[in-house]
Amino acid sequence: MTVTAAPAELDAAHAQIVSATLPLIGAHIDEITSAFYRRMFAAHPELLRNLFNRGNQAQGAQQRALAASIATFATHLVDPALPHPADLLSRIGHKHASLGVTADQYPIVHEHLFAAIVEVLGADTVTPDVAAAWDRVYWIMADALIALEHALYAEAGVADGDVYRRARVVSRVDDPSGTVLVTVRSTGEPFTDFRPGQYVSVGITMYDGGRQLRQYSLVNAPGHQELTFAVKPVPAADGPAGEVSNWIAANLCVGDLLDVTVPFGDLPAPDGAAPxxxxxxxxxxxxxxxxxxxxxxxxxxxxxxxxxxxxxxxxxxxxxxxxxxxxxxxxxxxxxxxxxxxxxxxxxxxxxxxxxxxxxxxxxxxxxxxxxxxxxxxxxxxxxxxxxxxxxxxxxxxxxxxxxxx
The missing domain is CATH 3.40.50.80 (Nucleotide-binding domain of ferredoxin-NADP reductase (FNR) module)
Structure with missing residues (x-):
């Protein structure tokens, strides 16, 4: 499932304010997102331990992704002649669904993001009118994602956020390249069927007790009760080593239990007709x-x-x-x-x-x-x-x- 309609539009007054302040927000976006994550993780440390990718946080990749996504979305809103960001929303929505993100988490992001904007730009700059305009940008984007994610959960036949299944490793194959092929079978409710090119999130409890999640593409054909995904170890080079992938490669054995989600991903299924x-x-x-x-x-x-x-x-x-x-x-x-x-x-x-x-x-x-x-x-x-x-x-x-x- 992908986004099929354009998001709601800003009214003229909000669009004018956003257009005027977008360069200022853009110039300070790295500072804003760094302050946002610092604030949010201080208030909700469980999100860093159990949901967000700690490697991406350490490298700043997640911060840049959030900042650029919001700025890209705002740019489309202030210029409706531009193509609407349906593909961007679809990719984010599928990844959120694979992590079990739910609507109640969006107000948490809103609270700390807007506090970060005020912290960096100052209350004199972020006037009530400016705050109201960017508040509208945020909730247009959030509401579009919430609706998409709700629809994805319904399509998968699960309640919102109820995507994790306890699964047992039934096979491990070590490829000559160092990649590890892992096959799992649910110990309870079977996995939903999937389309070729989709992925699952895999949850691993790390040495410090944190439950880290990573997404891996499925490499077996649909239509079976087993899921096979490929894990490539990530050595420390220009950034931190792959925390979850390296743990799987070094430690995972047949018979072990994992938390694995039902599949998501928005690559279209081949129809068998077109080359x-x-x-x-x-x-x-x-x-x-x-x-x-x-x-x-x-x-x-x-x-x-x-x-x-x-x-x-x-x-x-x-x-x-x-x-x-x-x-x-x-x-x-x-x-x-x-x-x-x-x-x-x-x-x-x-x-x-x-x-x-x-x-x-x-x-x-x-x-x-x-x-x-x-x-x-x-x-x-x-x-x-x-x-x-x-x-x-x-x-x-x-x-x-x-x-x-x-």
Whole structure:
């Protein structure tokens, strides 16, 4: 389910105030969001321990995502001629639903966000009229998300926020790339069915007692009572190591119990008629594997072009399974790009970064794109620059940067 209608509009007076103050808010947005999270976590430390991604908080990624999302949304509201941010809201809504976010949490965000705005800009700047205008922006966005999330819960057949299931690990497979394939089965109420390309949130109680949540794409075909997701350990490099993913890789065993949500995610399901192009980098391969498994089970004659980029063949996650699935589909082809340039012995391999200038894509193809934000932005730019319509390019991001595609 995606957003199908434009959000409510600002009245003229509020739009004028927001338009006039948007540059000031934008200039101080990092300070505002830092103050917001500091205030909210001081008042509600359980949110940092049990809901928010502590790694993203440490890097500032979540702060930047919130700030940019609100600013992007406000920009659309003050200029109704711009396309409404339906895709942005849809991606956020699905991720919120996968975390079990409920309507009663939005007033908490509102309270501390507006206190942060006053703290940073001062009460002389944030007059009652300015506060009222931005209050309206916030609640237009919040109400749209609350309605979407309520509809997603209803579609999944669960009460609002009741998305977690206790699940037992029935299989663990360690891929040569270091990625871990985990298969779980609910110990109680079965998981709802899912669409290819969707994901689940997995909850792990960490060493300090905090319950951290991470989202992982499903790589098995729908229609079974078991869910299989792929976890790639994240070493400490430019930021903190992957807290949950590394714990899973180091500790998870068959028979262990996990908290796993029912599936969400707004990638459209392939219809089996239009040709597909599946483009990925690194662990962004996982939703593409799920789509290939779905095609192999239901629509094996679909024309599908698979393009993947990685640092090397050794780091290429699920490389063997990807090749097996492509070989099993009579109208599928595979091209890969390896940064290290070592392509000998790998059919369809190219050295360096992915370059689509020499790749012929079907005019009517539905294109799926997943990877880190830099890769998705770069490849999406190549696609749109070649004349492909934006509505045919369906993106998934694994970092809190959904606003980049808004």
């Amino acid at each position: 597909l192009v599946l483009i990925s980098a690194g662990i962004g391969i996982t939703p593409m594997i799920g789509i290939l498994e779905h095609l192999a089970a239901t629509s094996p004659d679909t024309a599908v072009q698979v393009l993947h980029a990685d640092r090397s063949d050794e780091s290429h996650p699920l490389r063997e399974r990807q090749r097996e699935l492509v070989d099993a589909l009579p109208n599928a082809g595979l091209d890969v790009w390896y940064e290290d340039g070592r392509t000998a012995g790998t059919p369809g391999a190219h050295p360096g970064l992915m370059d689509l200038s020499g790749v012929a894509l079907p005019d009517d193809a539905q294109i799926y794109l997943c990877g880190n934000s830099g890769f998705v932005q770069a490849v999406r730019g190549q696609l749109l620059g070649s004349g492909i319509a934006a509505e045919r390019v369906h993106c998934e991001l694994f970092s809190p940067n959904d606003w980049l595609l808004g």
